[in-house]
Amino acid sequence: MSRVLQICIMFILSVCVSISFKSRFFIYQSMDGVTRIGVSLEPELLNEFDKIIQKKGYVSRSEAIRDLVRDSLAENEWKNDKDFMCGVITMVYDHDTNGLSDKLTEIQHNALQTIATTIHMHLDHDKCLEIIAVQGELGTLKQLTSDLGSIKGVLRCKLTMAAKSTGHLHYIGVRSD
Numbered sequence: 001m002s003r004v005l006q007i008c009i010m011f012i013l014s015v016c017v018s019i020s021f022k023s024r025f026f027i028y029q030s031m032d033g034v035t036r037i038g039v040s041l042e043p044e045l046l047n048e049f050d051k052i053i054q055k056k057g058y059v060s061r062s063e064a065i066r067d068l069v070r071d072s073l074a075e076n077e078w079k080n081d082k083d084f085m086c087g088v089i090t091m092v093y094d095h096d097t098n099g100l101s102d103k104l105t106e107i108q109h110n111a112l113q114t115i116a117t118t119i120h121m122h123l124d125h126d127k128c129l130e131i132i133a134v135q136g137e138l139g140t141l142k143q144l145t146s147d148l149g150s151i152k153g154v155l156r157c158k159l160t161m162a163a164k165s166t167g168h169l170h171y172i173g174v175r176s177d
């Protein structure tokens with residue numbers, strides 16, 4: 001066998017092995033149906049995360065991360081500011097902050113048609129938790145959350161969407177559309 005022929009056979013064999021490996025790898029991936037990603041976290045953050053997922057009863061970090069991603073995607077789906085939604089604004093604030101109570105009351109009184117009800121809970125000597133059930137156009141809910149969150153002394157203010165709303169605000173009657 002000539003040297004050239006030997007080299008040709010070696011080359012063809014190596015291509016065949018390479019294709020076979022790649023196709024097996026591809027089949028493995030498609031049967032598995034998932035793509036694995038690496039996530040880098042600081043040890044403290046990972047430690048806290050592990051504690052929480054253990055408490056919640058997740059069997060793996062992957063399952064917990066999948067849930068977080070799904071939640072985030074669901075919230076992102078509600079992008080149309082004209083959609084009529086219902087949800088909850090969760091606020092934590094220091095009630096001792098100068099002028100906070102007045103501003104909070106004023107903003108909430110100006111949002112009568114958006115706010116369905118409010119729950120107030122005293123957390124400790126200074127801090128309060130307020131849970132505000134809201135419904136209205138998404139843009140309005142975002143604006144209200146932003147207005148409340150920007151008051152000095154508000155430590156946390158988060159809008160959580162619950163669902164699309166039919167828009168039936170009982171205390172002001174049924175929406176016309």
Ligand code: NI
Pocket residue numbers: 095120121122123127128129
């Ligand atoms: Ni309070």
